[in-house]
Amino acid sequence: MLKGNAVIGQSGGPTTVINASLAGVIDKCLQADGVENVYGMRYGIEGFMRGDLINLGREEKAVLEGLRYSPSSALGSCRHKLQETDFQPVLEMLKKHNIRYYFLIGGNDTMDTIHRVESYCREKGYELIGIGIPKTVDNDLFGTDHTPGFGSAARYVALSVKQAGMLARDMKYVDQYVIFQTVGRSAGWLPAASVLAKRAEDDAPHIILMPERPFDRERFLASVQGCHERYGWCSVVCGEGICYADKTPVSASTTADRFSNVEFGAMGGTSAALMLHRMIKDTFGWRGEFQVCESLQMAAADRVSESDVEEAYACGRRAVELALDGHSGVMVSILRQSNDPYRWSLGTSPLAEVALGEKPMPDEYISADGRFVTPACVEYLKPLVGPLPEYVRLKGYAV
Amino acid sequence: MLKGNAVIGQSGGPTTVINASLAGVIDKCLQADGVENVYGMRYGIEGFMRGDLINLGREEKAVLEGLRYSPSSALGSCRHKLQETDFQPVLEMLKKHNIRYYFLIGGNDTMDTIHRVESYCREKGYELIGIGIPKTVDNDLFGTDHTPGFGSAARYVALSVKQAGMLARDMKYVDQYVIFQTVGRSAGWLPAASVLAKRAEDDAPHIILMPERPFDRERFLASVQGCHERYGWCSVVCGEGICYADKTPVSASTTADRFSNVEFGAMGGTSAALMLHRMIKDTFGWRGEFQVCESLQMAAADRVSESDVEEAYACGRRAVELALDGHSGVMVSILRQSNDPYRWSLGTSPLAEVALGEKPMPDEYISADGRFVTPACVEYLKPLVGPLPEYVRLKGYAV
Numbered sequence: 001m002l003k004g005n006a007v008i009g010q011s012g013g014p015t016t017v018i019n020a021s022l023a024g025v026i027d028k029c030l031q032a033d034g035v036e037n038v039y040g041m042r043y044g045i046e047g048f049m050r051g052d053l054i055n056l057g058r059e060e061k062a063v064l065e066g067l068r069y070s071p072s073s074a075l076g077s078c079r080h081k082l083q084e085t086d087f088q089p090v091l092e093m094l095k096k097h098n099i100r101y102y103f104l105i106g107g108n109d110t111m112d113t114i115h116r117v118e119s120y121c122r123e124k125g126y127e128l129i130g131i132g133i134p135k136t137v138d139n140d141l142f143g144t145d146h147t148p149g150f151g152s153a154a155r156y157v158a159l160s161v162k163q164a165g166m167l168a169r170d171m172k173y174v175d176q177y178v179i180f181q182t183v184g185r186s187a188g189w190l191p192a193a194s195v196l197a198k199r200a201e202d203d204a205p206h207i208i209l210m211p212e213r214p215f216d217r218e219r220f221l222a223s224v225q226g227c228h229e230r231y232g233w234c235s236v237v238c239g240e241g242i243c244y245a246d247k248t249p250v251s252a253s254t255t256a257d258r259f260s261n262v263e264f265g266a267m268g269g270t271s272a273a274l275m276l277h278r279m280i281k282d283t284f285g286w287r288g289e290f291q292v293c294e295s296l297q298m299a300a301a302d303r304v305s306e307s308d309v310e311e312a313y314a315c316g317r318r319a320v321e322l323a324l325d326g327h328s329g330v331m332v333s334i335l336r337q338s339n340d341p342y343r344w345s346l347g348t349s350p351l352a353e354v355a356l357g358e359k360p361m362p363d364e365y366i367s368a369d370g371r372f373v374t375p376a377c378v379e380y381l382k383p384l385v386g387p388l389p390e391y392v393r394l395k396g397y398a399v
Numbered sequence: 400m401l402k403g404n405a406v407i408g409q410s411g412g413p414t415t416v417i418n419a420s421l422a423g424v425i426d427k428c429l430q431a432d433g434v435e436n437v438y439g440m441r442y443g444i445e446g447f448m449r450g451d452l453i454n455l456g457r458e459e460k461a462v463l464e465g466l467r468y469s470p471s472s473a474l475g476s477c478r479h480k481l482q483e484t485d486f487q488p489v490l491e492m493l494k495k496h497n498i499r500y501y502f503l504i505g506g507n508d509t510m511d512t513i514h515r516v517e518s519y520c521r522e523k524g525y526e527l528i529g530i531g532i533p534k535t536v537d538n539d540l541f542g543t544d545h546t547p548g549f550g551s552a553a554r555y556v557a558l559s560v561k562q563a564g565m566l567a568r569d570m571k572y573v574d575q576y577v578i579f580q581t582v583g584r585s586a587g588w589l590p591a592a593s594v595l596a597k598r599a600e601d602d603a604p605h606i607i608l609m610p611e612r613p614f615d616r617e618r619f620l621a622s623v624q625g626c627h628e629r630y631g632w633c634s635v636v637c638g639e640g641i642c643y644a645d646k647t648p649v650s651a652s653t654t655a656d657r658f659s660n661v662e663f664g665a666m667g668g669t670s671a672a673l674m675l676h677r678m679i680k681d682t683f684g685w686r687g688e689f690q691v692c693e694s695l696q697m698a699a700a701d702r703v704s705e706s707d708v709e710e711a712y713a714c715g716r717r718a719v720e721l722a723l724d725g726h727s728g729v730m731v732s733i734l735r736q737s738n739d740p741y742r743w744s745l746g747t748s749p750l751a752e753v754a755l756g757e758k759p760m761p762d763e764y765i766s767a768d769g770r771f772v773t774p775a776c777v778e779y780l781k782p783l784v785g786p787l788p789e790y791v792r793l794k795g796y797a798v
Contacts, residue, residue, distance in 0.1 A: 013570070014566050014569060014570065037798075039798055040793070040795075042795070043572050046572060053797070053798040054793065054795045054796055054797060054798060055796045055797075055798050056793075058794075058796040059793055059794055059796070060794070062791070063791045063792075063793060063794065066789075066790065066791030067791055069788075069790070070565075070790035070791045070792075071562050071565055071566070071790065072562075072565035072566045072568070072569045072790075073566075073569040073570070074569070074791070074792065074793050075569075075793070076569045076570075076571075076572075077569055077570050077573070078572050078573060079573045097798065159699075159701060160695050160699075163470050163471070163695065163698035163699055163700060164693075164694050164695050164698055166469075166470055166471035166698065167413050167470070167471045167472075167694045167697060167698045168694075169471070170413060170471045170472040170473070170474075170475045170476055171412070171413065171472070171475075171476050172475075173442050173445060173475075173477050174476070174477060174478045178694070270673075274669075274673075289693045289694060290691070290693070291691065291692055291693050291694075291695055292689070292690065292691050293690055293692055293695070294563075294688045294689070294690050295563050295566045295567075295577070295688060295690075296559050296562065296563050296690055296692070298566060299562035299563055299565065299566045300558075300559075300562055301562060301788065301790065302558060302701070302702065302788055303701065389468075389700065389701055390465075391465065391468070391469035391470065391471075391700065392461070392462045392465030392466055392469045392473070393462075393469075393473065394439070394453065394455075394458055394462060394473050394474070395457075395458055395459070395462065396439075396441070396453045397453055397454045397457040397458070398452070398453060398454075399436075399438055399452040399453060399454050399496065
């Protein structure tokens with residue numbers, strides 16, 4: 001077994017449970033013979049290259065325990081795309097601190113970072129084990145049934161749409177619509193999760209707009225009008241990245257971030273929800289509102305999905321077990337065994353595949369009209385989000 | 400004691416605990432000798448005039464119990480401003496159903512409605528007892544220490560600012576600011592409540608913008624820059640209705656609703672937060688986001704303040720007790736006895752005074768620079784919101 005120090009970093013946007021994965025890595029490393037010290041990189045690979053390392057073994061027990069239920073990236077995060085000139089400084093830092101175990105928690109850009117660092121070290125004859133731990137609220141990571149972080153964000157979305165839908169229904173003679181925007185650039189998993197808010201036919205959501213389907217202004221407005229005729233109001237949930245058929249985002253913004261990802265939503269200075277709001281307002285003259293929660297849905301530790309916390313922690317521990325067994329160049333993945341009762345296990349996916357892949361919603365999860373989800377999608381989502389609170393509705397016996 | 404039926408209605412925007420007040424009224428009415436039936440008006444006074452009444456005594460026990468923890472206005476709500484021509488139809492409906500007890504849960508417009516209906520009936524020789532039950536998330540109702548609904552909305556705000564602040568801090572090398580907008584047209588109680596998120600000096604919020612103080616673009620941007628220099632990022636919380644010194648709203652919208660209240664935020668097609676976001680982005684070229692949650696902060700039943708639920712329910716019961724004792728033309732009010740331990744009791748305020756008054760934040764609750772709150776404000780807010788969850792932060796022992 002390789003002996004030396006371990007380093008762990010968090011990368012990309014945070015989730016509610018990314019610290020649970022961190023706790024899993026630390027707890028297991030502190031028990032492992034092969035690992036002498038477990039270091040944390042402050043602000044990801046950027047901090048690592050500056051030598052900004054902390055000794056996680058020295059943290060108090062209460063802090064380490066509290067990590068499992070504290071949101072955000074406790075180590076600090078970054079969005080650095082590794083350059084060719086970065087590899088040499090990274091290798092020097094690894095050597096300087098005798099780091100032999102290299103763990104990163106992140107999405108596909110992060111998996112690419114680990115993969116390239118690990119390959120570079122192998123090429124240079126430096127023994128390094130690199131393992132990825134999946135994370136993203138968008139759930140679009142290739143090679144895993146779902147991603148830690150998604151279930152809790154999905155729960156935030158479903159709860160919000162449920163609660164705001166009750167308000168909109170009860171205020172339908174004042175306001176005629178409510179629009180909720182989720183994060184998720186290219187995959188519709190989060191808007192889809194709002195379906196779990198629905199019990200009765202008139203419950204929110206009525207229309208779900210996912211980036212997997214082109215946005216058609218006329219058909220959308222016709223659907224909105226149809227809901228208004230049936231229910232007296234309309235609930236719309238949209239992903240931030242929905243686009244017209246010609247790939248123009250519904251939000252007007254076209255700023256690109258450093259990974260050449262187009263920035264949508266509040267970051268870009270406008271949002272898809274705001275544009276939908278204006279369309280409805282201008283077409284029908286109704287009152288209504290749009291809700292843009294942005295990173296709140298990635299941070300609501302009081303609204304976590306219990307299975308999400310458990311899986312995030314387990315993924316962290318498993319990464320260390322895999323490393324100690326000599327595996328390298330893989331990401332821990334979650335395999336679903338059954339939906340009801342919900343059973344899962346852990347596997348692995350090659351980093352090189354994860355880095356290049358994407359996981360949009362499959363066709364069989366999206367309804368034929370492209371503006372709602374199917375029962376199969378509900379079955380997929382349910383165990384990841386857990387049961388939502390039940391609220392009462394008056395029967396209303398006429399006098 | 401006057402014998403007859405009671406009617407209860409909900410009016411204006413909902414809160415998380417408005418159904419707890421409804422439950423209080425129903426429970427007490429069902430026990431009261433003087434009240435034969437307790438009816439609910441669907442969609443407020445508008446539904447009442449259409450004769451849209453339901454018999455609340457026929458609802459199942461589980462539904463009545465569940466009301467205490469279900470958000471929104473279970474009866475349906477409206478925003479109808481009573482016209483002179485409405486009084487006669489209202490009186491006829493009261494007579495038709497032998498209604499002698501008239502309860503409405505709402506804000507100052509609602510208190511005005513009760514007051515005018517009660518006066519009209521007195522004038523016409525119809526014996527009617529009218530009692531108001533306070534409700535508003537804005538906390539700007541005159542004649543009560545605070546308003547049921549505020550504590551829970553304040554808790555939503557404080558939790559959101561706390562969680563999103565952790566994210567922003569941990570992502571400070573990527574995104575430099577986060578802006579959270581609260582509801583509340585003319586009073587700053589909700590943005591002020593975000594202060595409860597703060598433990599350490601660098602915690603969110605850094606800047607709180609309340610409508611009680613004029614917005615000054617240059618001073619605001621200088622404060623943002625100062626925070627960025629000290630902490631590397633900046634958290635801004637703003638009320639939707641903040642205005643420049645000349646009363647121009649920071650949001651561009653100037654639509655007026657039926658009560659001649661200017662509509663801000665997402666309702667108006669833009670928002671103060673979006674404008675602040677653009678100012679910061681354009682001035683400093685930073686990345687950051689704005690969050691506009693709108694009615695979500697009025698509906699988060701999983702985030703209620705326990706004292707808020709308790710008080711809302713107690714206000715409903717007390718309204719019935721007052722009515723049975725022959726009081727009329729008053730609103731139930733909350734009196735604060737002490738902060739620590741928190742003790743409160745119930746009193747009354749004349750409807751006529753509540754209808755005309757407003758309760759902005761007092762000067763002693765706003766810091767000298769107008770962009771934060773004072774320790775006295777924190778003491779006022781604490782017991783209404785209850786303790787927030789504590790999250791951990793790594794000590795960070797350098798390697």
